Amino acid sequence: MTTLTHQKVSEYYGKVLETKKDLKTNACCSLDKLPAYVKEPLKLIEDEIQMKFYGCGAPIPLVLDGMKVLDLGCGTGRDCFVLSYYVGEKGEVVGIDMTDEQLAIANKYLPVQMKRFGYKNPNVRFLQGYIEDLASLDLPDNYFDLVISNCVVNLSPDKESVMKEVFRVLKEGGEFFFSDVYADRRLPQWAKEDPILLGECLGGALYWKDFERLSKEVGFIDPRVYACSKIDLLDKETSDKIGFAHFNSITYRLFKLKELEDACEDFGQVAEYTGTIEASPHHFVLDNHHVFEKDKPMLVCSNTASMLEDTRLKKHFKVKGDTSVHYGLFTGCGEVPVENKEQGCC
Ligand SMILES: C[S@@+](CC[C@H](N)C(=O)[O-])C[C@H]1O[C@@H](n2cnc3c(N)ncnc32)[C@H](O)[C@@H]1O
Structure with a gap:
């Protein structure tokens, strides 16, 4: 080996x-x-x-x-x-x-x-x-x-x-x-x-x-x-x-989530950060496209909704809606080359 x-x-x-x-x-x-x-x-x-x-x-x-x-x-x-x-x-x-x-x-x-x-x-x-x-x-x-x-x-x-x-x-x-x-x-x-x-x-x-x-x-x-x-x-x-x-x-x-799709899809779901993570009371950074402000509802694709409600993050988010009605492709998480996504060191 x-x-x-x-x-x-x-x-x-x-x-x-x-x-x-x-x-x-x-x-x-x-x-x-x-x-x-x-x-x-x-x-x-x-x-x-x-x-x-x-x-x-x-x-x-x-x-x-x-x-x-x-x-x-x-x-x-x-x-x-x-x-x-x-x-x-x-x-x-x-x-x-x-x-x-x-x-x-x-x-x-x-x-x-x-x-x-x-x-x-x-x-x-x-x-x-x-x-x-x-x-x-x-x-x-x-x-x-x-x-x-x-x-x-x-x-x-x-x-x-x-x-x-x-x-x-x-x-x-x-x-x-x-x-x-x-x-x-x-x-x-x-x-x-x-x-x-x-x-x-x-x-x-x-x-x-x-x-x-x-x-x-x-x-x-x-x-x-x-x-x-x-x-x-x-x-x-x-x-x-x-x-x-x-x-x-x-x-x-x-x-590792079974339900993720290969593209961001819009089902009209909304996520809201409750501000309950001690080290981050005002906002939560999921990734370089998603910064959730405390108590501010944000429209999310079904993949993001799943990352927030089917993981250890669940108790810090309110996610409304499900995947029963589809509204087409979600454009809010568009793909960008990483070189253009520079965001801080760590
Ligand atoms: C760049 S250092 C980073 C060490 C540590 N993560 C840190 O942040 O200080 C890389 C470490 O990975 C270990 N490593 C590299 N390849 C590995 C492998 N295939 N299996 C197990 N350990 C490995 C090396 O022994 C070394 O300690």
Whole structure:
């Protein structure tokens, strides 16, 4: 199962990089761009974990209390500990990574982090393994409410298996909310094999449209862009090699919902945010097309209605109407190339 790509990537994260300062792009989000509710628990997280954080976004969605969450390619565990803080002692967080050195740090600080959060029983565990084969770690079907990942899927030599595994382990109504690097075109084979480009999350980046096609093929019918920001190639050698392509860090949210359609359809449904999410009392951002203001009714397509009423978001929305009368195509969620959708870093 271990491939040459796995070996190169593991070597890069386990041995080549010492801290995030060694990275050759600005994909790693700076602290000031993070949402306040992510910054808060970071104050309680060990410096060594944070210095070895190599993510490219903030895939920490709202509404986490009591949830079961899986983090693919958890590294030294920064996001797992943020999730641990928000899911609470009754929730569960599982972090998976293939690299010994990364997991050793995550496990070293597990007891101290649990103590700081005031938990008697740990709600996080770290497992060593490959994200392409979650079955070999005994992760069951339809188990997790949420799967997250931060700058990892691009590194996988078999992205289709990763996506199929995520779909398998998510419950109906569950969500894959994750940040990764995408290219504005299909990259040549040599770029995929270059160990530095690969390790820097550039060589293995998918053309974003191919990623959306793959998502739909495995069952995530309506991928939504939550945030998108341009990545700058800071290092001249890297830019000379791959500067013909443009890269974005994108946070997608993909819901596992049976009823979604392949286009946005209008059934006259209306959704209203109740303002009951503590970290977001005035509005709720579903994606970069949908910002719901508290108590303001908004016309939505049937897919958006389902994302709000058939998921963990349900208790924070009033959705009126059903799909019994059809009014044609819904134009409010029109497709736009991701390059034109830039919206904040994280
Ligand atoms: C860019 S780092 C991101 C780490 C972590 N998510 C963070 O934000 O700090 C990529 C991580 O994914 C792990 N990884 C890459 N490919 C993997 C695979 N196929 N299976 C399991 N882990 C993988 C690496 O070992 C590394 O720790």
